[in-house]
Amino acid sequence: xxxxxxPILEIVNLRKYFPIMGxxxxxxxxAIHAVDGVSFDIKHGETLGLVGESGCGKTTLxxxxxxxxxxTSGTVRYMGRDLFELSxxxxxxxxxxxxxxxxxxxxxxxPRMTLADIVGEPLTIHGLARGEERKKRIIEVxxxxxxxxxxxxxxxHEFSGGEKQxxxxxxxxxxxxxxxxxxxxxxxxxxxxxxxxxxxxxxxxEEFRFTYLYISHxxxxxxxxxxxxxVMYVGKVVELAPVKDLYINPLHPYTEALISAIPVPxxxxxxxxxxxxxxxxxxxxxxxxxxxxPRCPYSEPICAKEDPKFIEVRKGxxxxxxxxx
Amino acid sequence: xxxxxxxxxxxxxxxxxxxxxxxxVDNVNIEIKKEEVLGLVGESGCGKSTVxxxxxxxxxxxxxxxxxxxxxxxxxxxxxxxxxxRKIRGAEISIIFQxxxxxxxxxxxxxxxxxxxxxxxxxxxxxxxxxxVAEILGKVGIPDPPKRxxxxxxxxxxxxxxxxxxxxxxxxxxKLLIADEPTTNLDVTIQAQILELMKDLRKDFGASxxxxxxxxxxxxxxxxxxxxxYAGKVVEYSDLTGIFQKPMHPYTQALLESIPRLDVETDRLxxxxxxxxxxxxxxxxxxxHSRCEHTMKVCTxxxxxxxxxxxxxxxxxxxxxxxxxxxxRRR
Numbered sequence: 001x002x003x004x005x006x007p008i009l010e011i012v013n014l015r016k017y018f019p020i021m022g023x024x025x026x027x028x029x030x031a032i033h034a035v036d037g038v039s040f041d042i043k044h045g046e047t048l049g050l051v052g053e054s055g056c057g058k059t060t061l062x063x064x065x066x067x068x069x070x071x072t073s074g075t076v077r078y079m080g081r082d083l084f085e086l087s088x089x090x091x092x093x094x095x096x097x098x099x100x101x102x103x104x105x106x107x108x109x110x111p112r113m114t115l116a117d118i119v120g121e122p123l124t125i126h127g128l129a130r131g132e133e134r135k136k137r138i139i140e141v142x143x144x145x146x147x148x149x150x151x152x153x154x155x156x157h158e159f160s161g162g163e164k165q166x167x168x169x170x171x172x173x174x175x176x177x178x179x180x181x182x183x184x185x186x187x188x189x190x191x192x193x194x195x196x197x198x199x200x201x202x203x204x205x206e207e208f209r210f211t212y213l214y215i216s217h218x219x220x221x222x223x224x225x226x227x228x229x230x231v232m233y234v235g236k237v238v239e240l241a242p243v244k245d246l247y248i249n250p251l252h253p254y255t256e257a258l259i260s261a262i263p264v265p266x267x268x269x270x271x272x273x274x275x276x277x278x279x280x281x282x283x284x285x286x287x288x289x290x291x292x293x294p295r296c297p298y299s300e301p302i303c304a305k306e307d308p309k310f311i312e313v314r315k316g317x318x319x320x321x322x323x324x325x
Numbered sequence: 326x327x328x329x330x331x332x333x334x335x336x337x338x339x340x341x342x343x344x345x346x347x348x349x350v351d352n353v354n355i356e357i358k359k360e361e362v363l364g365l366v367g368e369s370g371c372g373k374s375t376v377x378x379x380x381x382x383x384x385x386x387x388x389x390x391x392x393x394x395x396x397x398x399x400x401x402x403x404x405x406x407x408x409x410x411r412k413i414r415g416a417e418i419s420i421i422f423q424x425x426x427x428x429x430x431x432x433x434x435x436x437x438x439x440x441x442x443x444x445x446x447x448x449x450x451x452x453x454x455x456x457x458v459a460e461i462l463g464k465v466g467i468p469d470p471p472k473r474x475x476x477x478x479x480x481x482x483x484x485x486x487x488x489x490x491x492x493x494x495x496x497x498x499x500k501l502l503i504a505d506e507p508t509t510n511l512d513v514t515i516q517a518q519i520l521e522l523m524k525d526l527r528k529d530f531g532a533s534x535x536x537x538x539x540x541x542x543x544x545x546x547x548x549x550x551x552x553x554x555y556a557g558k559v560v561e562y563s564d565l566t567g568i569f570q571k572p573m574h575p576y577t578q579a580l581l582e583s584i585p586r587l588d589v590e591t592d593r594l595x596x597x598x599x600x601x602x603x604x605x606x607x608x609x610x611x612x613x614h615s616r617c618e619h620t621m622k623v624c625t626x627x628x629x630x631x632x633x634x635x636x637x638x639x640x641x642x643x644x645x646x647x648x649x650x651x652x653x654r655r656r
Contacts, residue, residue: 190369190601191368191583195597198594220584220585221585223585224594225585260517261516262542263517264586265581267569269546273521275517275521279482
């Protein structure tokens with residue numbers, strides 16, 4: 001039996017730099033520090049939210065975690081096994097247990113394949129089922145996500161955005177995964193459709209005991225979906241806490257600003273809204289010390305010199321900030 | 326304050342496509358008073374952007390304004406010739422779009438693009454134009470304007486490009502600013518900056534704003550009045566309290582309950598069954614009837630009209646109109 005409190009995924013000091021080539025000889029002149037020393041665990045059956053603004057490295061992190069791209073350094077252990085030491089073949093087998101739901105259902109479905117082809121493809125690739133059994137399994141999955149069997153031979157363009165996202169989810173279900181990485185699964189959908197998909201993701205988690213890594217920039221949705229939340233800023237995780245803790249008592253100045261910046265329906269922001277100066281720095285040449293220090297309202301001299309350590313200041317509440325020692 | 330600046334009466338904008346006539350905007354009435362901000366909300370395809378383009382008279386083929394009146398400052402814009410409209414666009418009514426990067430021309434400097442608007446609409450001496458451009462860029466919070474105005478759009482970040490667009494839109498002191506999803510592509514912290522900027526500018530410039538968007542949070546930040554659109558029609562109109570505390574239309578109610586909110590704990594979100602109808606063949610009667618939980622017989626037969634239900638609160642729903650209440654009891 002798997003114990004719920006044990007991690008399904010352990011990320012240790014993970015880095016991913018993308019080289020920038022330049023000069024006459026096209027040598028590496030610099031690098032994009034997309035993910036720069038990230039460590040955290042995901043427990044069995046939980047939903048871990050990963051939030052941050054565009055370019056903070058959250059999508060790169062999700063790709064490295066599934067080993068869709070190779071890391072520069074660091075370790076990712078899935079149920080105790082180091083992913084980067086596995087051979088292609090072993091990795092392929094493991095991919096049955098990990099799946100990804102993409103942001104844009106319009107771009108992530110092959111327009112020349114029918115719903116049945118798309119959903120059944122994992123069964124063929126992994127040799128899981130054939131013939132009648134395959135068909136049975138496809139119908140089962142299609143029904144699970146709220147589509148009807150008569151939709152089976154339709155092509156993606158015949159579906160609405162919400163239905164396309166259901167297909168994207170159905171495709172991940174066929175192989176009985178344990179860990180699902182959802183990268184902005186509802187951000188391209190309309191408000192009323194968004195609710196349908198979010199509820200579906202919650203229902204499926206309840207039924208199949210999925211573990212989710214839920215990536216988004218929308219803090220309202222993350223609060224609704226997640227048990228714990230990690231906040232990323234320019235390649236680093238700056239805060240990690242249980243969802244309630246994080247929203248009620250954010251410890252990192254960036255998290256605080258991020259939460260106060262969300263417009264709440266029916267209300268106007270008062271004087272206490274924190275408006276950050278400037279924009280997110282580029283990950284090519286991140287600021288020295290704490291990466292948030294140029295925009296931080298509480299910045300002190302030490303912040304520009306030393307990189308703050310990611311420490312547990314309360315039970316389960318981690319933060320990387322010099323002011324919170 | 327109470328004087329009306331823009332009044333749209335029974336506006337109909339249809340798109341004549343090969344598949345049929347898409348009634349994108351169908352009998353829409355809105356009003357914006359001087360110095361007021363009207364928020365126009367709705368899901369994609371509800372016709373909110375088409376309303377904006379109709380006011381600017383920028384609806385392109387196969388779209389056509391087929392009926393109604395657009396009264397702006399005492400004149401019907403639909404009776405104006407193209408030449409007259411050109412004088413109004415940019416000078417009296419200006420618009421900012423969702424994607425600032427694609428609205429700026431990549432081969433000209435930001436400064437020269439703002440200067441163009443000033444040259445076209447204002448009598449400013451040649452040698453003073455640059456100073457004016459720098460002044461306005463400073464007002465929207467661009468650091469070091471004399472230097473940054475010589476930059477090309479790609480040298481700006483998304484937030485800065487949107488600031489430049491706002492500068493351009495305000496450069497001729499328009500009476501009406503139309504902002505079509507002005508912060509949709511921006512990050513949360515940058516969005517907060519732009520909203521704050523728009524709040525400040527509103528005080529300085531005294532322009533009325535038509536703010537279009539799908540995010541009820543963003544709309545709440547700026548709007549005095551809010552109009553909710555569904556499938557080409559305005560279904561509810563009220564102020565902030567009316568829409569959020571006492572929503573009357575079932576669509577508004579469902580919409581509010583279907584969004585995850587920071588200030589409310591919910592385990593499951595409300596789902597609006599079905600999907601937004603296609604506007605080639607919209608449902609008879611009330612366009613929301615097939616997705617509504619209060620549907621009555623009259624809803625499928627007769628179109629509900631916007632009716633006053635309280636001070637500054639109008640709703641288009643048979644549940645709240647007197648004639649249907651007497652003949653059709655609520656279930």
